[in-house]
Amino acid sequence: MAMNHLSLIIKREYLNKVRNKSFIVMTFLSPLIMVAIFALVAYLSQLNHDNKRTIAVLDESGLFVEEFESTSSITYKTITGVPLSEAKKNTEESSDYGLLYIPATASVEDLSSQIVFYSDDSPSLTLIDDIEDAIEEKANTIKLANAGIDAQKIRDLRVNVDTRIETFQGQETSKLGSGLKLIFGGAAGYLLFMFIIIYGNMIMRSVIEEKTSRIIEVIISSVKPIKLLLGKIFGTSLAGITQFAAWVILLFIFSAVLTSVFDIDPATVQTPQQQMLESSTGGVDSIVQEVFYEINNMPLANLIVMFILFFIGGYLLYASLYAAIGAAVDSETDTQQFMLPILMPLILAVYVGFFTVIDNPHGTVSQVFSYIPFTSPVVMLMRIPFGVPLWQQLISVLLLFVTFIGTVWFAAKIYRVGILMYGKKPSYKELAKWLKY
């Protein structure tokens, strides 16, 4: 035999996907679209702050005249000598954003409930916070002065705590590091989630296509259905990995451009401590350097190896289920009722990941879900950057691959029967019967 069936099928499935026009377009366009969306969001949020607002301040107490400093987006305009009713009318008729009214009160304490901000708009929380902060600051200073305490002295006496986080091995991390771990773990888990959905659907569609085009019986008179099923899963996965690799390469090109812009030499990346000593003037450069330091500090090799293992295992697990669904139905519109059981554990995994793991990476819930094969790829990947003992990781991977063999067996049964069934949409009961054929 010239060429093994499985490799023939994988080759066909792979080429069929990779040569597809929309696949090529998506491979090169999506990174650009992502960058474009980021740029757009950045631009829009800047635009959001662009319109300068003017706020009129009617201060009858006379205590806060100097307290409101205009910022790039807000100009404060003090008005004096007009009654509130007139000030309100004037402000409403003008283009001013709002009117801040501070009444004259017997004592500073009374102010707390009597200040009013008039506006047609509902002002943002940050704006109100800013105003309240300014008033509180001044009011407190006045009260301290009234009590005979020097406000400046209190400020000087305040202690600023910045906790340093270190493992018992003396490895330093920082709060920034925890954030980065979250980003890395979250990105890995979410990426896998997206990959499973996109390529799982692709496999499902490809199975349905073979059914609707009626080529399936021709093919399985030449090869065993299980070979076709595996060939399809592997071929589509390879196409996915190709796309993924293309994205990583494009990402490297982008990050190379970024690194040269920020001028970072990875060899001279310093520890946060050194940086703090050396550059109190730090700014953007030192943050970027710290990010690089933290990334270097993460169990990167572990993360990469486990990412690959969980990626393959998790993907294959779900891909076989997607293929089974494709075989069970006649058209894509019939797939809905079977999609829910697939999507539920996936979505649950992402939610557990983003809520529980972030809260406590090694809590009971996080641990349990990082063993359950249907959620472990996502949850475990999110936990690994925080440091998970190797034996836990290995048990989880093992469980995942054993379950994968189970789902392939299950999928193959459904597939074998389903690909030759046309006409009515099967119920779960009928699917169970197919397992016994």
Next chain:
Amino acid sequence: MENLLVAKNVSKTYGNYKALNDISLEVPKGSIFGLLGPNGAGKTTFIRIINQITLPDTGTVLLDGEPLRPDHIQHIGYLPEERGLYKSMKVGEQALYLAQLKGLSQTEAKERLKYWFDRFGISDWWNKKIQELSKGMAQKIQFIVTVLHRPKLLIFDEPFSGFDPINATLIKDEILQLRDEGATVIFSTHRMESVEEMCDHIALIHKSNKLLDGKLINIKRAYQNNIYDVGLLANNPEQTTQELRSRFQVSTAAFKSIHDELQYRIKIPESTSANDLVSYLTTQGQLTHFVEVIPSANDIFIETVKNN
């Protein structure tokens, strides 16, 4: 005669539904074997068992004397009733792929495809996508792919559906030639005129059971019941009619004739010979027509299915 395919006591059950019940069949080498039966009789299940798409619950199938093995797939060419091709794949690429799945090397497959494409005059289709072809055109590609690896056993399920009469004849002639070159053909169809024309052996499956099988001519012999169509210019029609009805089972026949004669379909008892009937008829007038009625495959099909 040697048999290429032998099925022994094959049964298959799906859940509570018995698709095949104890089927035994012999397909002689070099024959065109008609596998007949109403819709849902179990033909497709049987064909899928031969192709190892489905496994029988009990029973064995022998190909060339050996129990079916996975590598026997190379010796079988199967054109299913539910057939199609990848729509967005190019004709040549697809034919190569399917041929390689049947175990041909790429160069071998290319050579043979070139031969068949030239033979059918379709060489310029090589780089077209299937979706650009008409249904009949796609069927031709499918036929080529089915026979390309020169299988010993060819299985055609409704091979003529989707073909116009010209192409149907072309395919029919190709099948006959493949038979002449040594292939054995199993042929499943509802078109009885094709069975009549092409098959030398048949089997009839109905409701999962085999009702009859054997050489078509022997089956016809068994089904011919001493029935004759008779045309007579009778001297005394009424009297003759009465006498005939008293001695035989008589119904009216309808065949084309230039005479205005009595036309009867007469069944004679086995104790009587055709000669006796003829000599009696000649005494009654001028005999214009005397033909033994041979049951058609269609008649046999309908009668057998109805009686069960």
